[in-house]
């Protein structure tokens with residue numbers, strides 16, 4: 001850990017959480033953070049940023065050829081997001097469970113998307129409030145992208 005006072009312990013499990021532009025604009029930062037903290041996870045990094053096209057192409061490289069990629073990038077760069085590094089035992093899978101299904105209409109009540117996300121209308125194609133890494137390997141890659149100062 002160079003030039004940083006943030007206590008990143010590589011022996012712990014981490015996930016990368018993003019509160020997407022719809023979550024930020026709708027004032028849901030506190031709600032999402034509160035759910036993470038109440039679950040017993042620790043937020044060890046947090047920043048507000050407007051993603052660039054380059055960052056999004058790297059973050060979502062697996063989706064580059066998907067039909068929704070352009071609208072996804074447009075949505076994700078439409079306003080501020082909150083990026084967080086969250087630490088805790090089995091936090092990657094736990095936060096995936098907390099998020100709920102990708103499609104808000106299919107997300108179960110009790111999940112962030114199931115409780116808070118709006119149905120995807122024609123004008124809101126890809127909105128679903130949060131992102132969470134899908135594996136510890138993805139988490140390492142995404143944390144290095146959004147928080148290089150923490151892990152370099």
Ligand code: IDP
Nearest residue numbers: 063068072101102125126127128130131132134
């Ligand atoms: P996840 O965010 O639940 O992990 P992914 O399949 O990795 O879901 O997709 C990344 C993001 O791309 C989703 O959160 C959503 O914003 C958007 N997305 C995924 N599938 C579709 C789709 O079929 N139509 C429109 N947007 C989509």
